Amino acid sequence: MYYFNISFSLLYTDIPFHFYKNHIERGIILNMSVTIKDIAREAGVSVSTVSKVINGSSSISEATIQRVQYIMKLHNYYPNQRARSFAQQATHNVVFISRLERDIAFTNPHMFEILCGVQKALGKKDYALTLCGVGAEDDEIAVMERIIAQKSADGIMIHGSAISTRLAELMNQTGFPHIVIGKPDFDSQLCWIDINNYLSGEIATKHLYDCGRRSLAFIAGHLADQISAHRLQGFRTTLVQKGLPVNPDFIRYTDSTKDGSFDVMKELLSAGSLPDGVVCENNSIALGVVKAIKAARLSIPDDIAVIGFDDYPFSRIVEPMLSVVNIDVYDMGLQAGSLLVRKIKNPMLQIQSYTTLPQLMVRASTAKE
Structure with missing residues (x-):
């Protein structure tokens, strides 16, 4: 018994x-x-x-x-999933394609949070998720052609870091179900979802204005960085709306590293007139900016208020703790996974939208205690 x-x-x-x-x-x-x-x-x-x-x-x-x-x-x-998939002419598999390089967890930490959200949404619908890393553009085309030809996946999710015009042409020609994480920086018929980085830049700038700051600087990433460009655009627009000058000397570009941002901010502070508020395009830039302000023996936020973007990974370890415009990228992944399942079931569905509203988190770097 x-x-x-x-x-x-x-x-x-x-x-x-x-x-x-x-x-x-x-x-x-x-x-x-x-x-x-x-x-x-x-x-x-x-x-x-x-x-x-x-x-x-x-x-x-x-x-x-x-x-x-x-x-x-x-x-x-x-x-038996294989037998079930064979009967349904489906794999119940989704491939997530992204550029994967050494130290990617530090240079693009949000990708893994997005992946977790995607996996959660797909798991609810009995889809498996396969991560595929690519390098040069030719690799991306070859990988995509193989997946489509072999029918080894029902749908493809493409991280913005891996998208290209050639890849867009291939997806449009084949009509294969897909979602791009991040709006492509070129016109296309691709299906994509993104965060409204323009709105994020507006929120950060308006917060500094509401804190009484009138001489504002923006420390950006690479000149070609589209996320940085959209946040900078929101910054510029808000200054104009508030009747504040857009000082070209107060807009600086960096390599997005802590050391590079320290050097850029140090140069700005030694140039003459000082900003009383700084918008930092990402956490790594904020680390360097805060370090440079302290090295100049200036106080945060008394002399210069500082705000950044994203509550991960460094905002909580900066002293004083950094105010940020935060994006729930896990929720973005959830939505991307759900939308791709819909696209798989209805290949004619066209998706081009912004998701997950930015949220202002006020801390000591902009608010006096």
């Missing part, structure tokens, strides 16, 4: 207790050799009914669905 416990939280209320009692008294053994025929026989239904339950058919009654699901759980039964 074999014994096992059934948690009451797993019992389906629409199934008579004697149904559970019969299985307990018979001492059913949990094993991996059970087949769909066994499940059908135990549940008193046909094999096709079990198959419909597995595939989420709406033509089966709720009571039957619960009974079949209970038997499957009881036997620890999982359908």
Whole structure:
């Protein structure tokens, strides 16, 4: 005789207790050799009914669905995914393509938070997620062509770091289900979602204005960095709207490193007139800017208020703690995963939208205690 416990939280209320009692008294053994025929026989239904339950058919009654699901759980039964995929002409796999290089966790930490959100959304729909790293543009084209030709995935998610005009042409020609994380910096028919970085720049600049700052600087990333460019555009627009001058000397570009940003900010501070507020395009830049302000023996926020973007990974370790315009990139990943599933089911669906509103988080670097 074999014994096992059934948690009451797993019992389906629409199934008579004697149904559970019969299985307990018979001492059913949990094993991996059970087949769909066994499940059908135990549940008193046909094999096709079990198959419909597995595939989420709406033509089966709720009571039957619960009974079949209970038997499957009881036997620890999982359908053969390969056979199921073959029957449905689907892989239930999504490939996430991104540039992957050494130290990527430090240079692009948000990518993994996005991945976690994507995986959560896909997992709810029984899709697996495969991460694929690419290098040169030719690699990206070859990888994409192979995935499409071999039908090794139902859909592709492309990180903005890996997109190109040639890749866009391939996706448009094939019509393969896809979502790009980040708005491409060229006109295209690609499906994409992005954060409104323009709005983020406006929010950061308006906050400094509301704090009484009137001489504002923007420390940007690379000149070609589109995220930085959009945040800078929001900064410029807000200055004009508030009737403040846009001082070219107060807009500086960096290599987005702490040391590079320190040198740029040091040069700005030694140039003559000082800003009383600084918008830093990312956390790494903020580290260098704060270090340069302290090295000049100036106080934050008394002399210069500082605000950055994203609450991860450095904003909480800066002293004083950094005010930021934060983006929930995990939620962005969730939305991207859900939208791609919709796109897979409806390849004609066109998606080009901004998601996840920025949120201002005020801390000591802009607010006097």
